[in-house]
Amino acid sequence: MRVYITNINGLASSAQLAQNMVTDIAVALGYRELGIYRYDITADSPVELSKRLDGIVAGLQQGDVVIFQTPTWNTTSFDERFMDKLRLYRVKIIVFVHDVVPLMFAGNYYLMERTIAYYNKADLIIVPSQEMLDKLREQGLTVKKAIIQKMWDHPTTVPSLPAVFEKRLHFPGSVERFSFVKQWHYDIPLHLYSREDVALPSNVYHHPYMPDEQLLLELSRGGFGLVWMDDHDKDYQKLYCPYKLGAFLAAGIPVFVQRGIANQDLIERNGLGIVVDSLDEVTTIVRDMTEETYQKMVERVRAFNPLLRHGYFARRLLTNAVFEVLCD
Numbered sequence: 001m002r003v004y005i006t007n008i009n010g011l012a013s014s015a016q017l018a019q020n021m022v023t024d025i026a027v028a029l030g031y032r033e034l035g036i037y038r039y040d041i042t043a044d045s046p047v048e049l050s051k052r053l054d055g056i057v058a059g060l061q062q063g064d065v066v067i068f069q070t071p072t073w074n075t076t077s078f079d080e081r082f083m084d085k086l087r088l089y090r091v092k093i094i095v096f097v098h099d100v101v102p103l104m105f106a107g108n109y110y111l112m113e114r115t116i117a118y119y120n121k122a123d124l125i126i127v128p129s130q131e132m133l134d135k136l137r138e139q140g141l142t143v144k145k146a147i148i149q150k151m152w153d154h155p156t157t158v159p160s161l162p163a164v165f166e167k168r169l170h171f172p173g174s175v176e177r178f179s180f181v182k183q184w185h186y187d188i189p190l191h192l193y194s195r196e197d198v199a200l201p202s203n204v205y206h207h208p209y210m211p212d213e214q215l216l217l218e219l220s221r222g223g224f225g226l227v228w229m230d231d232h233d234k235d236y237q238k239l240y241c242p243y244k245l246g247a248f249l250a251a252g253i254p255v256f257v258q259r260g261i262a263n264q265d266l267i268e269r270n271g272l273g274i275v276v277d278s279l280d281e282v283t284t285i286v287r288d289m290t291e292e293t294y295q296k297m298v299e300r301v302r303a304f305n306p307l308l309r310h311g312y313f314a315r316r317l318l319t320n321a322v323f324e325v326l327c328d
Contacts, residue, residue, distance in 0.1 A: 001063050002061070003026075003029075003064070003067070003322055004031060004033070004059070004060065005023055005026045005031050005067040005069065006033075006035075006036055006066070006068050006072070007019050007022075007033050007035055007069065008037075008069070008072055008073060009037050009038065010039065011073055014243040014244070015073060015098065016038075017243065018152060019098065021153065021154070021155060021314070022069060022096070022314055022318070023069075024155070025311045025314045025318065026314075026318050032059070036072050036082075038072070038073055041074050041078050049078070049081060050081075050085075053082055054085070056082075057086065057089065060089045061089070062090045063091065064091045065091060065325060066094065067318070068083065068086065068093060068122070069098060070095055070096065070097055070098065071098070071099060076101065076111045076115060076118075079115075079118055080114065080117075083121050083122075092326065093121065093122045093124075094122060094123065094126060094321050094322075095119055095125045095126070096126040097119075097128065098128075098240075099240060100115065100240075103135070103236055103239060104236055113140070116136065116140045116141055119143060120140075120142050120143060122143050123143070123145065123325050124145040124147065124321060124324055125141070125146050126149055126317065127146060127147075127148060128148075128149045128241040129148060129240070129241065129263075131239050131262060132240065133146055147320055149313070149317060150241070150263065151245070151308070151313045152241050152243050152246035152308075153307075153309075153310075153311045153312070153313045154250035154308050155250075156212070158217055160217075160220040160251060160252040161217065161221050163222040163252055163253055163298045164222035165289075165291040165294040165295065166221075167286050167287065167289075168222075169188060169191065169226045169282070169286070170191050170219055170224065170248070171190060171191070171226045171228070172192075172193040172244055173192070173193075173194060173244065174194060174195075175192070175196045175198055175200070178229065178230060180228060181201075181204055182201070183201070185201065186283040187283065188282075188287065191204075191205045191207060192204055192205065193207045193210060194207075194208075194209075195209045215251075216247065216250060216251045219251035219253055220251040220253065222253065224256055224273075224286065225245070225247075225249075225251075225253055225254070225273070226255070226282070227242050227244060227255055229258065234258065237262070238260045238261065242261070245257070245263060249305050250305055250308045250309050252298060254272060254294070254298060254301050255267070255273035256273055256276055257274075259275050259276065259277050261275075270304050271301075272304060273301075
C-alpha cells in the first residue's frame, strides 16, 4: 500500500502555495506526488482529458490511498472527472478541502450540488473547520469520516528578527479582492504586499511581490498581521482557514482577526492575537498599546510558532487521515 497526494502547479496564488506546502510535508512522510497542472480544460476533448488523467494516476494500484487536494482550480468538471478516474482504481480516497468554490463566490453557488456529489465519493474528508463541515452536511454531504484542519502551517528555516514595537499593520493580498485597502482612512499605517501597483490612500504603503523567505523576514521586524475580509466575504471567513494567518505567526508577530473567524478559538486560547469587530477597533487598540504588552504577545506567538514552522499541524493531519481511512 502506497499513499499519494495531488499537487497543483501553474497557479500563481496562495492556493498553490498551500497545496505545494502540504505536498512537501507529505513527501517527507513518504507519500508520493500526483502532479496536476492548472490549464484551460476546454482545450481537451473528453478523450484527451481521459488520457491526461490516466497519465496522472498511472502509478496507482488497488489498495493505495490518495489524498485529493481540492479544488484543482481546473473547473468543477475536471475535479469530477478526476474523482471518477480514482474510483476506477479501487483506492481509498481522502478529499482535502482547501476551498469550496460555490461558497467562496455567490455566482458559483449553482455548482454546490455537483461539488457535494464528488465529495460524497470519498472515504474521508478533511475540512478547514467544524463550521465548514456543518455547512457541507446541510448541503448534503454524507461522507461519514471527517477530520478538522484548524490551522495552516508555514514551514520555514528563515530566522526571525527581534520584533520591534511599531504601530503598523501588515496585509499581503490582492487589492481587487480585498477592496477595504482602497478605503483605508486610518492614521495607523497599513503595509500592503501585492503584485498590483494601483493608486492607494496616503497611509497605505505598497510593497511589490517578495519571495516567501524575504516576506517572513520583513514581517518579523515588528508590527501586527491583519487578517481581514470585505463585508461580503465575512460569512466565508467563518468556514475556511486563511493561509496568511500561518505566515504572520511563522514570522513571529501577533495578529488582529475578525470575530467569527474559523481559527478564533485557537488564537484566543494561545494568545496569538486579538479578536475584534471592526477596523476602527483595530486602530484604537494599536494606538493605545504599550511596548510591554506588545512584547508579551510576541513572546506567546514565538513560543507557539515552532508548530507551524516545522509543519506539525499538517504532519498530524496527514498521518491521522491515513490511519482513519484504513481503520474502522
